[in-house]
Amino acid sequence: MLPRPHGGRLVNRVMGEELKERTLEEARGIPRIEVSLDVAVDVENIAYGVFSPLEGFLSRNNYISVLESMRLENDTPWTIPIVLDVASRELRGKEVNEGDTVALTYKQRAFALLTIEEVYRYSKSEYMESVFKTLDKNHPGVRKIMEMKDRLVSGDIELINSVENPYTRYTLHPVETRVLFKELGWRTIVGFQTRNAPHMGHEYIQKTALTFVDGLFINPVIGKKKPGDFKDEVILKAYEELIKNYYLKGKAVLAILRTEMRYAGPREAIFHAIVRKNFGCTHFIIGRDHAGVGNYYKPYEAQEIFNEFPDLGIAPVFFKTFYYCKKCYGYVNEQVCPHRGEDVIPPSGTKIREMLMKRRLPPREMMRPEVAKIILSFEKPFVD
Amino acid sequence: MAGESEKERKHTTVSIPIQLYEKIKKRIKGTGFTSVSDYVTYVLREVIASLEEEEKEEVFSKEEEEKVKERLRALGYLD
Numbered sequence: 001m002l003p004r005p006h007g008g009r010l011v012n013r014v015m016g017e018e019l020k021e022r023t024l025e026e027a028r029g030i031p032r033i034e035v036s037l038d039v040a041v042d043v044e045n046i047a048y049g050v051f052s053p054l055e056g057f058l059s060r061n062n063y064i065s066v067l068e069s070m071r072l073e074n075d076t077p078w079t080i081p082i083v084l085d086v087a088s089r090e091l092r093g094k095e096v097n098e099g100d101t102v103a104l105t106y107k108q109r110a111f112a113l114l115t116i117e118e119v120y121r122y123s124k125s126e127y128m129e130s131v132f133k134t135l136d137k138n139h140p141g142v143r144k145i146m147e148m149k150d151r152l153v154s155g156d157i158e159l160i161n162s163v164e165n166p167y168t169r170y171t172l173h174p175v176e177t178r179v180l181f182k183e184l185g186w187r188t189i190v191g192f193q194t195r196n197a198p199h200m201g202h203e204y205i206q207k208t209a210l211t212f213v214d215g216l217f218i219n220p221v222i223g224k225k226k227p228g229d230f231k232d233e234v235i236l237k238a239y240e241e242l243i244k245n246y247y248l249k250g251k252a253v254l255a256i257l258r259t260e261m262r263y264a265g266p267r268e269a270i271f272h273a274i275v276r277k278n279f280g281c282t283h284f285i286i287g288r289d290h291a292g293v294g295n296y297y298k299p300y301e302a303q304e305i306f307n308e309f310p311d312l313g314i315a316p317v318f319f320k321t322f323y324y325c326k327k328c329y330g331y332v333n334e335q336v337c338p339h340r341g342e343d344v345i346p347p348s349g350t351k352i353r354e355m356l357m358k359r360r361l362p363p364r365e366m367m368r369p370e371v372a373k374i375i376l377s378f379e380k381p382f383v384d
Numbered sequence: 385m386a387g388e389s390e391k392e393r394k395h396t397t398v399s400i401p402i403q404l405y406e407k408i409k410k411r412i413k414g415t416g417f418t419s420v421s422d423y424v425t426y427v428l429r430e431v432i433a434s435l436e437e438e439e440k441e442e443v444f445s446k447e448e449e450e451k452v453k454e455r456l457r458a459l460g461y462l463d
Contacts, residue, residue, distance in 0.1 A: 008436065069394065075429075169459060179452040180461055253461065307416060311429035 001187065002178055002280040003313050007053025007076050010174055010278065014047045014159045023160055027103040027110040031094040033086055033153075038224055038260045040106040040163040042082055045259060047112070047159035048173040052278045056156035057084040060120040063152065067130040070267065070308070077274065077309050079267040080131065083122075084114070085148040091119060106163045117155040124148065131264050134296050140226050141263045141293075165258065167222055170236060172255040177217070178280040184250060186215035190283040190317060191276030193290070194220045195261055197230045197238035197375055199367045201347040203246065204322040204331040209285055216252040217281055218243075223260040226293070227383050228353070232256075234374075234381040241374045265290070265297035266305035270312070277314035284314050288321050323347065324365035356381065400424070 005011075015023060035043075045051045053076060058066065061073050063081055070079045096102055098118055103110040124145050125135060132141045165171060172180065181189055190209040194202065210216050218239055222232045230238075239254050257275060262268050268291035273284040290302035298304075306316045320333045323346040327339045337344075347366040355362045361372045375381050408420045417423040456462040 004436070065394070073394075172456075172459075172461070175448070176452050176456060179449055180456050183453065183456070183462055255461075310426055311433040313433060 002181060002189075003277050003282055005049060005052040005174065005278050006274045006313065009052065010049040010178075011046065011052040011055055012049060012175075013055055013157055020160055023113070024110060027113070027160070030101060030103055031096050032103045032105045032110065033084075033090070033094075033096075033114070034105050034108065035084070037106065037163065039084060040104070040111060041223060041258045041260075043104060043112045043157050044159060044162055046082070046157055048175070050174060050257070050259075050275055050278055051082060052174070054078075054082055056114065056117070057152070057154045058082055059154040060118055060152075063120075063122065063154075067126060070270065077270060077312055079274075080262060080264060080271040081127065083152045084154075086119075086151050086153050087149040088119075088151045090149075091151065091153075104157070111159070111161050111163055113158045113160065114153070115155045116153055119151050119153050121150070122152050131262070131267055132296065133265075136296075139263065139293065139296060140261075167232070167236070167256050167258075170222075170254065170256045171258065172279075174278045174280065177253075177255065180253065181215065181217075181280050184215060184253075186213075188213040188283065189215045189217050189281045190285060191217045191219055191273075191279065191281035191314075192285050193257075193272045193276070194218065194235070195225060195229055196349060197235050197381075198242050198371060199347040199349065199352055199362075200324065200331060200365065201322040203242065203368070204333075205285060205287055205319045206252075208319070208322075209283065209317055210251060213283055215250075216247075217276065217279065218252060218254045219257050219276060219279065220254075221261055222256040222258050225261055225383050226263075229383045230375075231378070231381055231383055234378050237374050237378075238371045241370050242368060245370050246368065261291065263291060263293040263296075265292045266302045269302035270305060270309060273306075273312060273314050273316060277312070281314060283317050285317050285319060287319050321346065353382070395421075398424075 046054050046056060058081055063083060065071060065073045066078050066081050070077065072078045096116065098116050101113055101115045104112040104114050128135050128142045128145050132139055134142060137143055137146065190213045192206055196202070206216055220235045220239065243252050243254060269286055272291065276284045286303050288299050289297065292302065303316070303318045320335055322331050322333045323344045325332050325337050325339050325344050327343050328337050345363070345365045352362045352366055356372065356375055359376060361369060405420055408423055412420065412423050417426070453462060
């Protein structure tokens with residue numbers, strides 16, 4: 001049996017077809033708030049239940065509760081604020097008040113409605129310290145918060161139309177993954193979060209997890225990333241190649257999660273687990289430095305935080321990093337292999353990246369040649 | 385950010401027998417739990433989560449399911 005969605009019910013805030021045309025017509029006469037692609041995509045995530053139980057942007061009390069206790073006001077675990085920032089000047093100019101319905105627009109086209117519940121002030125430093133544990137401007141999450149506007153607007157949303165998506169082929173909503181898992185006969189599913197093209201370490205983590213569950217849900221994050229990260233299309237093509245050549249048929253599903261990386265380490269690990277629970281996963285893999293960046297979080301801090309959430313409703317599966325051991329003649333990790341130092345070849349992401357940047361194939365102990373060749377078939381495989 | 389009064393609003397007091405309190409106090413020594421309240425909250429969350437798990441309901445109608453299967457087939461996820 002698949003887990004119940006987070007909060008008990010899969011949220012659906014997608015407007016019925018019969019209402020869309022009339023609503024878009026009416027939306028011309030109401031105030032509009034232009035949002036970024038990241039926000040627009042999160043509106044979609046709310047609407048399709050990826051962020052269940054959220055039905056809109058966080059109210060002030062929920063926002064404070066998430067910062068302070070990593071839970072919504074009703075005690076449901078929730079670790080990342082999903083908020084809409086708007087400039088107070090813009091709200092005044094448009095005479096927008098609490099209780100009003102506004103059209104959310106992306107590239108000037110209305111795509112959703114927002115019924116404004118509250119407009120509230122917030123402290124950026126409290127947000128950054130609570131979520132990222134740092135105020136360092138070198139942290140990509142901190143930089144993003146510093147650029148946010150001065151007010152947060154809460155309220156329920158209703159999606160009229162989806163925004164542009166170059167990856168519809170790989171986009172599944174939770175209602176669809178839940179049917180898919182059932183049709184595949186999977187009762188236990190392990191979710192795998194990634195923002196990288198797969199190396200051998202990833203593959204062995206996934207396959208080890210696959211030894212005790214029915215199916216693997218590979219769910220790369222597609223959205224804004226930092227320079228040096230693999231481009232989205234590279235990640236998808238690399239995984240397709242890996243699955244085609246090295247996975248049993250009917251044991252792995254590849255579909256994307258459209259949302260930005262927050263680089264919030266442990267808090268984001270919980271958030272990622274909740275999202276995969278909504279997709280129908282029973283288990284979720286947490287490796288070393290999950291959703292981390294630089295040295296802001298301890299290597300296994302994203303695993304330790306799960307102790308605080310016995311009521312999460314999805315089982316975390318913790319792994320140490322896998323590496324190739326010359327003495328064991330295989331892929332192992334420090335929980336099963338006594339060898340260290342010169343005896344082992346760790347599939348270092350940094351080294352692999354350096355080799356690929358020089359258009360060289362990494363050794364096969366680090367990355368499958370088929371996968372490396374696919375990556376090198378792209379002229380520029382990394383984010384500029 | 386919340387003042388002290390708002391923080392306080394998030395918790396309330398329940399009574400448990402003193403003997404049980406003492407037992408729990410002993411049990412949590414040397415564990416990650418820093419107070420009896422933390423331990424009781426943990427246990428109650430576990431119990432409630434497992435009860436809610438038992439009350440699961442199906443989330444889609446048959447028609448919705450068929451429509452979803454059509455898309456999954458069109459995308460190549462199902463044969």
